[in-house]
Amino acid sequence: MVSTSAFIAAIGLTSAVTASSNCTRDFLAKAADRYVQAQTAGSVKMLGEILSTNVVYKENFQAVNIRKGVLSQPIKIDRTHKYYDTTLCGGFIEVIAASSNATADGTPYLIHSRFVYGNDTSDGIALFESVVTKPGDWAFNATGYLHYDGIESWPEIPVGQRDTRATIQAAGDAYFDRFDNTSVVIPIGSACARLEGGSYTARGNYSANTCDGYPDTIKVTDRRYIVDELYGVVDIFEGFPGLDRSVPNVPAPDSHLFRVENGKIRYIHTVSHCINYNCGLNTTTFGRRHVGPRLGGKW
Numbered sequence: 001m002v003s004t005s006a007f008i009a010a011i012g013l014t015s016a017v018t019a020s021s022n023c024t025r026d027f028l029a030k031a032a033d034r035y036v037q038a039q040t041a042g043s044v045k046m047l048g049e050i051l052s053t054n055v056v057y058k059e060n061f062q063a064v065n066i067r068k069g070v071l072s073q074p075i076k077i078d079r080t081h082k083y084y085d086t087t088l089c090g091g092f093i094e095v096i097a098a099s100s101n102a103t104a105d106g107t108p109y110l111i112h113s114r115f116v117y118g119n120d121t122s123d124g125i126a127l128f129e130s131v132v133t134k135p136g137d138w139a140f141n142a143t144g145y146l147h148y149d150g151i152e153s154w155p156e157i158p159v160g161q162r163d164t165r166a167t168i169q170a171a172g173d174a175y176f177d178r179f180d181n182t183s184v185v186i187p188i189g190s191a192c193a194r195l196e197g198g199s200y201t202a203r204g205n206y207s208a209n210t211c212d213g214y215p216d217t218i219k220v221t222d223r224r225y226i227v228d229e230l231y232g233v234v235d236i237f238e239g240f241p242g243l244d245r246s247v248p249n250v251p252a253p254d255s256h257l258f259r260v261e262n263g264k265i266r267y268i269h270t271v272s273h274c275i276n277y278n279c280g281l282n283t284t285t286f287g288r289r290h291v292g293p294r295l296g297g298k299w
């Protein structure tokens with residue numbers, strides 16, 4: 001009989017098995033907490049050794065000097081949500097900073113971040129990337145985001161009712177696959193609501209499916225995932241062409257956070273960075289529904 005270690009070596013799993021044994025929820029939670037503390041203080045230094053010396057750091061899909069980016073200023077954070085992916089050895093953080101004194105100059109922020117360790121956790125975080133949004137980004141309204149997020153409930157899913165990683169990720173993928181393939185059926189719950197930068201689809205009826213209505217010709221690119229089975233959550237960072245009307249061929253930096261219950265999408269939170277102010281839309285009408293003539297309505 002082949003020993004377990006010989007078997008693992010034979011199928012080339014040695015490093016993956018060791019890495020995942022180090023990469024617990026607790027381990028990832030400590031990293032996420034450090035990030036929130038560092039952003040609150042505006043101190044990149046506080047991240048310290050949790051980052052690899054070779055970390056790839058990006059904001060809105062561009063490589064940025066971390067010392068000059070959003071982490072260099074203190075942000076008064078109202079609420080965070082954090083999810084952990086022990087398979088990938090990574091995490092996701094949603095930051096909501098809505099108050100008029102959120103920053104020294106009064107700019108509010110909504111930030112989605114994801115981080116991924118390399119193969120050896122002792123090397124630190126290999127990739128840290130954020131979609132950083134503020135006024136002028138898609139439907140931005142941090143006050144609205146804080147308010148509607150506060151109405152929702154995303155509790156831990158009881159053991160026995162949890163979907164598999166594959167099911168959760170497939171729900172998010174189907175959503176984006178539908179954007180250029182009308183044959184794709186998105187698993188949507190009978191109740192579904194989408195919070196887009198602060199604009200909420202469910203205004204008026206919280207028990208209805210108000211997520212429907214999608215584009216038909218948008219090819220969403222470059223998807224990156226964080227999946228947390230305990231909470232039925234998948235976050236997808238991706239490029240969203242057509243969102244910014246002023247440069248329709250440029251994939252806009254975008255993050256969609258999906259809550260999946262019994263295989264079906266219940267909630268979606270989106271933050272999207274506009275390449276140009278308000279994505280080239282009329283500032284008077286922006287933020288309301290049905291602002292998407294080019295894409296055939298809401299989505």
Ligand SMILES: *[C@@H]1O[C@H](CO)[C@@H](O)[C@H](O)[C@H]1NC(C)=O
Binds near residue numbers: 076100
């Ligand atoms: C920011 O404003 C809130 C009230 O909106 C206040 O409670 C808080 O003390 C203020 N924080 C700072 C740092 O000024």
Ligand SMILES: *[C@@H]1O[C@H](CO)[C@@H](O)[C@H](O)[C@H]1NC(C)=O
Binds near residue numbers: 117118119126
């Ligand atoms: C982890 O190891 C795999 C297999 O050796 C390699 O393909 C991958 O690039 C490594 N990832 C990182 C972040 O170093």
Ligand SMILES: *[C@@H]1O[C@H](CO)[C@@H](O)[C@H](O)[C@H]1NC(C)=O
Binds near residue numbers: 018022119120
């Ligand atoms: C696991 O953690 C220990 C202690 O930090 C470290 O020495 C070791 O390199 C880590 N192994 C992997 C594969 O990440």
Ligand SMILES: *[C@@H]1O[C@H](CO)[C@@H](O)[C@H](O)[C@H]1NC(C)=O
Binds near residue numbers: 141143144145198287
């Ligand atoms: C932002 O959302 C809040 C809360 O829903 C709402 O009262 C406010 O009118 C919104 N602001 C804009 C500019 O739409």
Ligand SMILES: *[C@@H]1O[C@H](CO)[C@@H](O)[C@H](O)[C@H]1NC(C)=O
Binds near residue numbers: 181182183184185
């Ligand atoms: C569109 O979606 C359907 C249903 O999932 C699938 O069978 C078909 O292959 C897809 N078409 C393309 C071009 O990907």
Ligand SMILES: *[C@@H]1O[C@H](CO)[C@@H](O)[C@H](O)[C@H]1NC(C)=O
Binds near residue numbers: 205206207208209
């Ligand atoms: C809300 O939506 C549910 C489900 O579609 C529907 O049964 C109900 O009548 C709606 N309520 C209102 C007030 O529109």
Ligand SMILES: *[C@@H]1O[C@H](CO)[C@@H](O)[C@H](O)[C@H]1NC(C)=O
Binds near residue numbers: 283284285
């Ligand atoms: C924006 O839309 C409003 C309402 O439809 C209209 O009155 C205004 O002229 C538009 N402004 C621009 C700059 O297109």
